[in-house]
Amino acid sequence: MLNVLLDVVTTAAMLFIVSAGLLIVFGVMKIVNFSHGAFLTVGGYASVVATQLGLGWWWGLPLSLVCGFVLGGAVEWLIVRPLYARPLDAILATWGLGIILGQLITLAFGRGVQMVASPIEGAVPVLGTHYSAYRLLLVVAALAVALALGWLLNGTRLGLQTRAVIMNEGLARGLGISSARVRFLTFCTGAALAAAAGCLITPLSSVDPNMGVPWIVGAFMLVLVSGASLVSLAVASIVLGGAQVLVSTFVDPVLGGLMIAVLAALLLRFRPEGFARG
Amino acid sequence: MKSPRSTRHEDRQSHKPRTSYASALALSLCAFAVQATYAAESVKIGVPVGLSGANSVVAPSIVQSAQLAVDEINAKGGILGRQVTLEVADDGSGAAGAQKAFDSLIFDKKVDALISAETSAARNAGLPIVSRGKVPFVYTSFYEGRSCNRNMYVDGWVPDQQVAPVVDYFMNHDHAKTFFLIGSDYAFGRGMLDFTKAYIEKKGGKVIGNEYLPMDGSDWTSIISKLQAAKPDAIITSTAGGAPNVTLTKQLRAAGVKVPYGNLAVDEGTAKSMGADAAGIFMSGSYVTSIDSPANQAFLAAMKKRFGNDLKTPNDLSVPEYEAVYLYKAAVEKAGSFDSAKVIPALAQVSFMGPRGTIQMDKQRHAPLTMYLSQVQPDGSVKVIQSFSHLDPGAQCPNLK
Numbered sequence: 173m174l175n176v177l178l179d180v181v182t183t184a185a186m187l188f189i190v191s192a193g194l195l196i197v198f199g200v201m202k203i204v205n206f207s208h209g210a211f212l213t214v215g216g217y218a219s220v221v222a223t224q225l226g227l228g229w230w231w232g233l234p235l236s237l238v239c240g241f242v243l244g245g246a247v248e249w250l251i252v253r254p255l256y257a258r259p260l261d262a263i264l265a266t267w268g269l270g271i272i273l274g275q276l277i278t279l280a281f282g283r284g285v286q287m288v289a290s291p292i293e294g295a296v297p298v299l300g301t302h303y304s305a306y307r308l309l310l311v312v313a314a315l316a317v318a319l320a321l322g323w324l325l326n327g328t329r330l331g332l333q334t335r336a337v338i339m340n341e342g343l344a345r346g347l348g349i350s351s352a353r354v355r356f357l358t359f360c361t362g363a364a365l366a367a368a369a370g371c372l373i374t375p376l377s378s379v380d381p382n383m384g385v386p387w388i389v390g391a392f393m394l395v396l397v398s399g400a401s402l403v404s405l406a407v408a409s410i411v412l413g414g415a416q417v418l419v420s421t422f423v424d425p426v427l428g429g430l431m432i433a434v435l436a437a438l439l440l441r442f443r444p445e446g447f448a449r450g
Numbered sequence: 451m452k453s454p455r456s457t458r459h460e461d462r463q464s465h466k467p468r469t470s471y472a473s474a475l476a477l478s479l480c481a482f483a484v485q486a487t488y489a490a491e492s493v494k495i496g497v498p499v500g501l502s503g504a505n506s507v508v509a510p511s512i513v514q515s516a517q518l519a520v521d522e523i524n525a526k527g528g529i530l531g532r533q534v535t536l537e538v539a540d541d542g543s544g545a546a547g548a549q550k551a552f553d554s555l556i557f558d559k560k561v562d563a564l565i566s567a568e569t570s571a572a573r574n575a576g577l578p579i580v581s582r583g584k585v586p587f588v589y590t591s592f593y594e595g596r597s598c599n600r601n602m603y604v605d606g607w608v609p610d611q612q613v614a615p616v617v618d619y620f621m622n623h624d625h626a627k628t629f630f631l632i633g634s635d636y637a638f639g640r641g642m643l644d645f646t647k648a649y650i651e652k653k654g655g656k657v658i659g660n661e662y663l664p665m666d667g668s669d670w671t672s673i674i675s676k677l678q679a680a681k682p683d684a685i686i687t688s689t690a691g692g693a694p695n696v697t698l699t700k701q702l703r704a705a706g707v708k709v710p711y712g713n714l715a716v717d718e719g720t721a722k723s724m725g726a727d728a729a730g731i732f733m734s735g736s737y738v739t740s741i742d743s744p745a746n747q748a749f750l751a752a753m754k755k756r757f758g759n760d761l762k763t764p765n766d767l768s769v770p771e772y773e774a775v776y777l778y779k780a781a782v783e784k785a786g787s788f789d790s791a792k793v794i795p796a797l798a799q800v801s802f803m804g805p806r807g808t809i810q811m812d813k814q815r816h817a818p819l820t821m822y823l824s825q826v827q828p829d830g831s832v833k834v835i836q837s838f839s840h841l842d843p844g845a846q847c848p849n850l851k
Contacts, residue, residue: 175675284506285693295706304704377668420672
């Protein structure tokens with residue numbers, strides 16, 4: 173029983189980390205960045221590169237953050253910015269970008285599946301049972317991401333401007349806030365977070381050019397039911413992620429995989445604002 | 451070119467460009483015809499294999515084996531005097547990709563034979579296309595058995611040869627009575643574990659868990675939780691070859707699972723790529739690199755010479771490929787022709803002395819094989835515990851021939 177509970181908590185943590193970047197981009201720019209999966213993949217390969225260079229997996233984290241930030245900046249400048257006034261076209265453009273990035277990665281690294289060794293091996297004793305140490309580390313990572321983003325949004329001037337833009341972009345610009353700069357930095361941060369998430373999930377599974385694709389659907393659903401709030405995202409991760417784990421464990425893993433999408437659709441039908449506060 | 455203004459002269463002049471176009475066209479057609487005839491001189495062997503997806507971990511080794519066999523055969527004059535070329539296509543390790551790969555190889559590239567290892571999902575999707583194209587198909591992968599097609603031969607092992615050594619060892623040596631089975635949810639995973647369950651129960655053991663994940667799934671969390679709750683004496687797994695083996699083993703070790711672990715679908719190459727996580731895994735197969743025979747030593751030396759540092763560990767999925775190419779050559783030479791109708795019966799009559807010993811696919815399209823039960827050591831090497839000579843594949847295709 174305790175194992176299942178820990179499964180729920182660690183799966184929720186993984187979902188939170190993967191979706192956080194998508195959430196802030198959606199909240200500020202009101203577009204769904206469908207290249208999120210490709211940035212996840214970039215982060216995964218950053219950890220492969222770090223391991224191949226002999227640096228050890230831990231260096232994969234800063235490497236993926238930097239790669240994600242820089243690549244995100246280039247993408248925002250070249251692709252998203254010219255499409256400011258056409259959000260639907262911007263969404264399509266990010267989808268196309270995701271495909272292009274996937275193919276570029278295939279050209280550079282090959283089509284095959286690669287593995288990254290876990291930085292922490294084995295299980296640790298927790299409250300009477302043994303549990304995977306790395307999965308517990310993910311909970312710590314999720315908390316770190318939440319705290320960092322929370323501090324950025326609530327404790328810095330940039331965060332204040334970002335919240336203003338989220339609330340009402342026109343009004344914020346009228347007050348002299350450079351929404352272009354806020355959008356740019358938000359996209360960069362979102363991409364960096366996606367890359368870091370990709371790096372964090374590699375020790376548990378594997379790295380291949382399409383590793384990000386299955387995660388986009390889940391992240392997309394979670395973001396839709398969360399609006400623009402990190403707290404709602406945390407709640408959504410626990411509720412929907414928990415449903416996924418419980419159904420996978422007690423019913424069938426295939427049905428469990430459907431849970432996030434099905435529950436999100438049902439929730440939005442009955443409460444369009446999802447978990448957000450009105 | 452200026453021509454004087456005379457209609458007749460102009461007519462003659464305007465014919466000149468047309469005739470020169472016509473002759474240029476004729477020349478290029480001739481060139482194509484010559485090239486086409488030249489190309490028809492080479493024998494094409496199609497290799498549909500999982501360059502992407504689950505099998506991508508092992509596919510490079512399979513392609514390398516095929517390349518070495520083709521290079522060696524070409525150096526000795528080819529097959530019936532014709533040089534051999536390889537056409538490799540990606541089947542995505544699954545049904546959708548296999549349809550595209552088989553279609554393109556059989557109807558577009560017009561290969562003379564298909565020789566490859568693939569997932570059972572890919573094989574089952576490709577077989578109807580093979581039947582339509584009437585091309586000989588040598589399937590070189592181990593699999594769950596009982597797959598029969600007029601055009602197909604198999605030189606990999608089937609559960610009738612592979613499962614008993616593992617289960618018997620666990621029951622006799624480790625006194626295991628309860629087993630937990632984990633597999634990938636498709637023909638191979640289900641087929642292997644159904645056979646295993648029946649064998650365990652026949653021997654008086656009990657299966658206390660039987661869980662499956664889709665072939666491309668990589669999150670084994672819920673299944674590992676169930677495993678830990680059930681507390682079995684031993685685990686036996688049968689996932690798709692390649693990536694699922696790695697993710698399952700990684701997650702099992704991360705969760706601290708230490709009971710005897712028999713993996714029915716892992717090969718030496720994949721085990722090496724798992725690093726320290728693979729230590730202790732029991733494998734049962736028809737090939738290990740430590741086989742001490744002159745044929746194996748010669749094969750390994752030739753592979754090392756051909757590929758150097760790029761060499762992928764030869765394994766139970768790639769060595770049968772090497773032998774199958776030679777078996778095809780022998781069949782064509784026996785039949786005296788490349789015609790499928792003559793080559794297909796001949797494939798049962800020829801044999802080849804390869805790294806795994808003498809291989810002949812004469813038992814209802816399948817081959818008797820020597821099997822090795824081995825265990826992965828902490829340093830990554832594989833130690834053979836028991837070997838079983840010339841195990842019969844059983845009645846795989848009683849309705850064929």
